[in-house]
Amino acid sequence: MRSTIHILEKWFAARLLPWVLIAWVLAYGWLLEQDRYLAFLQPRFAGLMYMGLIIAGLFALAAVSAGRGERAHGSSHMQWIRAGFLLLPILFIIGAHNTGLGGFALSKRALGTSMPGKSLKQKIERDDPSLWTMDIKDLPPVEQEEKPVILSKLLRNWEDYEGGEVLTEGMYYAPEDAPEGLGMVFRFYITCCAADAVPVGVFVKGKGLESLKNDQWVRVRGVCGKEDVMGRKLPTLTLKEVQILPAPDVNEQYLYF
Amino acid sequence: MEKPAIHLTPIHPACGHVHAEPRSGRAGLWIQGLFLFTAVLFFILWGRREGFQTFSIIFSSIVLEAFPFMLLGALIGGLIEVFAPREKIANLLPNRPVLTIFLAAGLGLIFPVCECAIVPVVRRLVKKGLPLGAAVAYLLGGPIVNPLAAASTLAAYGMMWKVAMIRLFLGFAIASAAGILMDMFFTREQAILPENHVGCDGCHGSHDGGGFFHRLRAGLVHGAEDFFDIGRFLIIGAFVAALMQTMISRDLFAAAVGVPVFSILLMMVLAVVLSLCSEADAFVAASFRFTGMPFSAQMAFMVLGPMLDIKLVLMYLSLFKKRAIITLSALTAALVFFSLLVMEYVSL
Incomplete structure (x- = not known):
């Protein structure tokens, strides 16, 4: 049982990179929809958001197509930590998107x-x-x-x-x-x-x-x-x-x- | 026809370095895990409080502004990795090391890269054999000696060309001096992390073969991995900077306008703490004009900010060894401080 969990954990860890990138593609899409990014950035940075969306999308496509399992460097624990950090801002963005500085x-x-x-x-x-x-x-x-x-x-x-x-x-x-x-x-x-x-x-x-x-x-x-x-x-x-x-x-x- | 696979293995046969967890051992893993857990816990417990909401907005803003540039930097770095042969880069560099450093310090004028994008780019250039001094000079000079930083300074200071010129000149001079000094104090091996050494790209040179699209895909994978590897440093830096911005009142800094030495030091601390982008910091510096803050202190803020701040120092962890980071940080701070002190007393 334990070894099955371990194998699954490693299997998922090796595939985290594309999922993190897909999460950012979705986050950029959500921020651009109804100009939500204006709660954080100035309007002329819309281009910057699109640039982030496109590059993250390209990275995600490349990461998905780059073969399986061989992609990840570092231990599976480190992969989870890296993914966790990269997903952390999305949590805060969603939490703060409808509030302003006061x-x-x-x-x-x-x-x-x-x-x-x-x-x-x-x-x-x-x-x-x-x-x-x-x-x-x-x-x-x-x-x-x-x-x-x-x-x-x-x-x-x-x-x-x-x-x-x-x-x-x-x-x-x-x-x-x-x-x-x-x-x-x-x-x-x-x-x-x-x-x-x-x-x-x-x-x-x-x-x-x-x-x-x-x-x-x-x-x-x-x-x-x-x-x-x-x-x-x-x-x-x-x-x-x-x-x-x-x-x-x-x-x-x-x-x- | 079957596509050649892009294999990125943890141990590089040429250099023998283990790419897995190069810097962080078990303790580092635990610290980062604890940091992550605490951040999520605070979000759950305090998410509705006004102070925490302010923190969330600032943190999200820094990340949202920096991420596209970092993605761009990772993309450029990935493309350099697969499309720029080491020999070609070596041929482009002048023979004299000092000349290379000067060239690198001013490279931002034709190849402007902001501070969030520059680390992945320099990391790849270092792997391609860029000398240490030149890497440091471009790292420090790129975000400040560039047309965008000049334009934002002009806008913030009501088209005062002198201010923009002083900022660019100091940026160039300090980046060059730091590059020369780092070259004197360290060898490449002493300063740069093993996995960033020449010939240690972890790819078995697999993209020497294959067509354009295969190499492009390989470049994108490299870029994605750089983003995955360095991203957390930017996020930790943004988190700490947002925390500082939320907790510390800027008025405390404005209160020390009487003594130029203290003003310069305090504005340098503020630049490190706020971690603003090189385009925005001119506006924040300009907002201190009306408090009577000496011009030298405002300039210290504008010069140091793009060279040294919390998120940058953390991102340096993916490129340099800790001793080199400490030396580089101390050198940069000292050079900025003494330059601005001289400027204050010769009343430019």
Whole structure:
């Protein structure tokens, strides 16, 4: 019995390579169907996905036709380990394909928001308390037809918008130590893949922001200005209107270079 | 007519090396098995947690971005194996070793290969007799001294040609210096794993005969095997890099902008930890401009990233012996650090 299992194990181990490659061909096909890969990569990398699909397919065909049993190098245990590692990402890809980066990732990637020994509350000087009186519960909903300014465009041209009203949208996030009425609207900006995602966002201020939850998608209208945060003047929107939005599909959440 | 079979046996008759489990003994097997088991267990237990989902996205992204390049590298390597005779490659190389190293360090300009694709390509070239110094120079220089890296640097830094030129020049200079130094410190046999030695391709030279399609198939099989062999190193590297990205706040690095020496060192650590591709790291480096991070430290990040990171070091395990990897890593880090320190103080 034991030797039969051993023989079977060796037999399967020697044939793992084509199966691993076939699994990757299927994974690429699945990612390309309905643009699922956009949860991880930027759209211009579709060609890269097709390239992976084609090469993995060619490798699989060659491995299947290359004769049996003689193909594998190493012990059968090593073959299982190699196959296991190569299949591991597929598990994670399937598990993560319908989620996006949110406030947790923002807290690890935002730059210039920490100053040892000081909380965000201490870092922000409120120059005009009257600016903080708007309560989001009283705000009228934003009209659907109006097109919001994309956050990256808004930040790149902040000087042009300063002093005027602007409509934009993104995810809401308020750090734990943020003072009442201060939060942030942000999105992630991707160059190649989600691993290099850089957050872009503006501070928003207005009374009643506490009723918003972190990672909630919002559309906000506010007056563009700059607030003193940690000794630097940072882009801040003084809220005039806010609307909670349903989360877009994962493949529409990121901004791409 | 019966097709000639492609036999890949574990023991190569020419060199006598056992191809099976060349580096990993029983302990290595257990460690890798445990790693795999733990990864799956964490996925089952914590799959729904926000932090773990962030980790999953980053890990999947790194793998998805790197795999096509690695497959391409394995394919090129496989085709080199069957279509490029050793003698032809030897004839292409200049007679003077230093000239070969310089040529290899700048080869990326006409033959651009990113860091995930370069290891399988160099592995095959080494088996074909590429000298150690040239292999190191191409390995380090290929992903950085190339038009794609230059274009991404220009885009990230608002078309500042000086930044792109400095990056390419430093990449070329450091890759060449590392190649020359590795040649001085090691012989081929001391640095390169036995199964990558010349004449040790494990194929009995079976693809000398056969038609084009038979050789093509043999090249594809070689490529598939390289992918099967090296893939796990990339995955372990991507896993560790994703873990670091999930756990460590980048703001910690931005906090040390005051002292250039520390800034350079910290940005070098960040480059190793993040394991980004050479096209993306210019954008991440550029995002540090607004924190007051010295330019030399940003450049250290951009130069070291494509040469030395977690997944690359793990992939080197399929090519070099451990002592050579440690020396190469230390040399590369030291060369980058001192070059950038000099640049900082001569205020380029």
